[in-house]
Amino acid sequence: MQPDHFLGYRRPAGDVGVRNHVLLLPTITCANQVAASAATLARGAVFVTHQHGCGQTGRDLEQTMRTFIGYGSNPNVYGVVVCGLGCEAASARIVAEGIARRGGKPVELVLIQESGGTLRAIEDAARAAAWMLQDASELVREQVPVSELVLGTECGGSDACSGISANPAVGSVADRLVDAGGTVLLAETTELIGAEHLLAERAARPEVAQRVYEVIERYEREILATGYDMRGGNPSPGNMAGGLTTIEEKSLGAAHKAGTRPLMDVIPYATRPKTRGLVWMDTPGHDIEQLTGMVAGGAQVVLFTTGRGTPTGCCIAPVLKIATNTATFERLRDNTDVDAGAIVAGTASVEEVGERLYGELVRTCSGRLTRAEVLGHQEFGLWRIGPTL
Amino acid sequence: MAMASLLVLDARDNVAVALESLEAGSRARVAGGALELRDAVPMGHKVALRAIAAGEQVLKYGAVIGRATVDIAQGAHVHVHNLEGLRGRGDRRPGASGQDG
Incomplete structure (x- = not known):
């Protein structure tokens, strides 16, 4: 294989998947059971569960719909069976149409009220997924450049080593991917409070720098309106046990994931980046x-x-877990793919660990499963920005 | 056994990071010199590189991470008991109900 290439699945819309999933997507809590049961019949299909999709309105509903459509449109998804009840606010029909319009991929719609109850809806959803699985199985991976990748970066359960080892190692991978023409998402707006000036300085355009301050100010204003010190919520008790004292300190470490290249844009939650390079998605921590x-x-x-x-x-999507220290890597070996602890121990440089991590990233994109995938982790959470009605 | 070391992330910083857990009274290597630890400091936690007065800014990565709430002696453990954040402080908002909400 050529350097800076991986084996991926080219989709009808031209984008490239690193996986080839058939997704059962409930747009409302009431349809969770149908999606989960259908996945046991159509073996190999994946599904999400969640507790939203109704009693929502305005910007909040729009964001939830956008998230469903974006999820189904992810290039890792071959086809989608959208499962609804039939009367919910987050219309399964609109979600199905949105995914079909965006990606040109197979999309089927199953509504419990139209199928005639749970068992019939499970049958309809399982059958739709089964045919998709059969067609998906014929696709062959092809060699594509890493410039096709949109890499998400994230830190969770941070400790004081995060900003010294694993985050800078991710930053070196981010720089390499940006230089190769790829896209890197920095996110977790809450966890950039106190580091925003460093990112604003790197903004490609003055409007982008202004957006950096706007999204931070909006978030901080919401926190101030609660009347509480955000400490305890963020940094969390675990962060504090790990040596992080304040949100500023956590943020300065978190920002290292973004590498050193210019910040091209700040985009809303669950939207596709419009440019390549480093892009900040406005999300919660x-x-x-x-x-x-x-x-x-x-x-x-x-x-x-x-x-x-x-x-x-x-x-x-594969999620590669990188431990900031070797003790955690050893203790949570089941859940952790790469150990960046050598940086703290002084036995490897950030660049060396970054090089290893880049290799692991490319292999993962070509098909090697992550620990989270092997163990069946499939967490899904919608960011709600309005009241439940 | 080699002396344990403290990592200074930026020349402007007044705290350093313990690269392993350190005992009170032990000496740690730091930026070409040595520092005596006044407190036990767990791995990853911060140590004052010099005396920091109450109200003074605390710097790490060359940037402000908060403010000292009491006088901090050189070699002391710096954490939630003597350092507070300045951001996201809803409890400081005029009329805030504070932690008892």
């Missing part, structure tokens, strides 16, 4: 809501650093 937003924005693969350890995975 909550690991799962962030992960879901990045994947709905088209990220095919995620590098996730952790100091305390975390099991998080995604049913349609």
